[in-house]
Amino acid sequence: MKDLVKYMAQALVDNPDEVDVAEVTGEQTSVIELRVAKEDLGKVIGKQGKTAKAMRTILSAASSKIHKRSVLEIIE
Numbered sequence: 001m002k003d004l005v006k007y008m009a010q011a012l013v014d015n016p017d018e019v020d021v022a023e024v025t026g027e028q029t030s031v032i033e034l035r036v037a038k039e040d041l042g043k044v045i046g047k048q049g050k051t052a053k054a055m056r057t058i059l060s061a062a063s064s065k066i067h068k069r070s071v072l073e074i075i076e
Helices: 002-012 036-047 049-066
Strands: 020-025 031-037 069-075
Touching: 002 020, 002 031, 002 036, 002 049, 036 049, 036 069, 049 069
Parallel strands: 031 069
Antiparallel strands: 020 031
């Protein structure tokens, strides 16, 4: 899941080298923390949060295939 989020974020931003993804794993739930450069934060969130919501939807669909729950946190 961590690689999926990193791939999506790097495709969206101007500075793909500054994309950092960390994963905190529990028994059933994983929290994936996404950090990007300050100037790319708006690109990852999108207008009215639509891009972030789409990324969360894709992550949810992918994680349901492995019977886990994943939560995406975008860190400023």
